[in-house]
Amino acid sequence: MLELKSITKSFRDFKVLEDINITARPGEIYGLVGSNGCGKTTLLKHILQVYRQDSGEVYYKGEIVKEDSELFKDFYYVQDDLFFPFGSTLRTLFEYEKMFYENMSEEKFNKLIKFFSIDSDKKLSTMSKGQKKQAAFVLAMAANPKVLLLDEIVDGLDAVVRRKFWNVLIKEVQENNMIVIISSHALKELDNISDRVGIMHQGKIIKEENMESLRDNLKRIQFAVEGEYEDIQGENFKVLKTVKIGSVYFVTLEGKAEEFEQALREKYKVLIFSELAMNLEEIFITELGGTGYGIEEYDEE
Numbered sequence: 001m002l003e004l005k006s007i008t009k010s011f012r013d014f015k016v017l018e019d020i021n022i023t024a025r026p027g028e029i030y031g032l033v034g035s036n037g038c039g040k041t042t043l044l045k046h047i048l049q050v051y052r053q054d055s056g057e058v059y060y061k062g063e064i065v066k067e068d069s070e071l072f073k074d075f076y077y078v079q080d081d082l083f084f085p086f087g088s089t090l091r092t093l094f095e096y097e098k099m100f101y102e103n104m105s106e107e108k109f110n111k112l113i114k115f116f117s118i119d120s121d122k123k124l125s126t127m128s129k130g131q132k133k134q135a136a137f138v139l140a141m142a143a144n145p146k147v148l149l150l151d152e153i154v155d156g157l158d159a160v161v162r163r164k165f166w167n168v169l170i171k172e173v174q175e176n177n178m179i180v181i182i183s184s185h186a187l188k189e190l191d192n193i194s195d196r197v198g199i200m201h202q203g204k205i206i207k208e209e210n211m212e213s214l215r216d217n218l219k220r221i222q223f224a225v226e227g228e229y230e231d232i233q234g235e236n237f238k239v240l241k242t243v244k245i246g247s248v249y250f251v252t253l254e255g256k257a258e259e260f261e262q263a264l265r266e267k268y269k270v271l272i273f274s275e276l277a278m279n280l281e282e283i284f285i286t287e288l289g290g291t292g293y294g295i296e297e298y299d300e301e
Helices: 039-049 070-074 088-095 104-113 129-142 161-174 185-191 212-215 257-268 280-289
Strands: 003-013 014-024 028-034 055-060 076-077 147-151 179-183 195-200 206-212 219-225 236-247 247-257 270-278
Touching: 003 039, 014 039, 014 179, 014 195, 014 206, 028 039, 028 161, 028 185, 028 280, 039 147, 039 179, 076 129, 088 104, 088 129, 104 129, 104 161, 129 147, 129 161, 147 212, 161 185, 161 270, 185 280, 195 212, 195 280, 206 212, 206 280, 212 219, 212 280, 219 257, 219 280, 236 257, 247 257, 257 270
Parallel strands: 028 179, 028 195, 076 147, 147 179
Antiparallel strands: 003 014, 003 055, 195 206, 219 247, 219 270, 236 247
């Protein structure tokens, strides 16, 4: 298990991370999402001790992770802004990394370059952004890490390659019991593959839950009533947002939908009522909206 406990970091007077607590478990994919500039990449670099936190600790298998720790032999990090040595190819990098990763698999490497149709002898400097992402991912998978950190890994990949990427990742997680943390803005795709999600804003984790619990707690309801509707509240539910489109109301609800429906029917004549599925993107917008982020309306005047 990988745990971050009370991680705090400031660069001069600017606090970039504040009391971060995260738990990522073997065999699970942890989706790290958040507003732009909230500190996701900085957080990943603290896990690797590229940056040293002002307070708090990173734990792996119950041990504190330090800059010179032997524990890092289990870690692999693919950053968003990729850098490859000048003139290198995927094949030469694979041979180089074999010296550092004892579980580097040539069989898996060859299988993956065939699966992704990558020319392993082509200079990486001549590849597109998407091809470089695939190359980095192939190296990561071939290394057979126990902890895999991915920063915006699907950025620049087309839909077909992204699907292949997720298929490989899910299979590897299941078969090798990996811990995976993915920082990404591809919320619709993380919705389908994440077991657990941490939502960041302004250097803080404002919500950390498994996907099933997130969906159970937040609900979206559409309904129509006779007359004009005014928000209602109850002991076991809370209306977070109400939008009216034509004669139909859309409510984002925290808590029990059945009790909201009962309270609604006690006060209004209900014409239609149905519960809609909430995806990760809607949950993300709702949670950040609770902090005041992105709630402004554009005024043309």
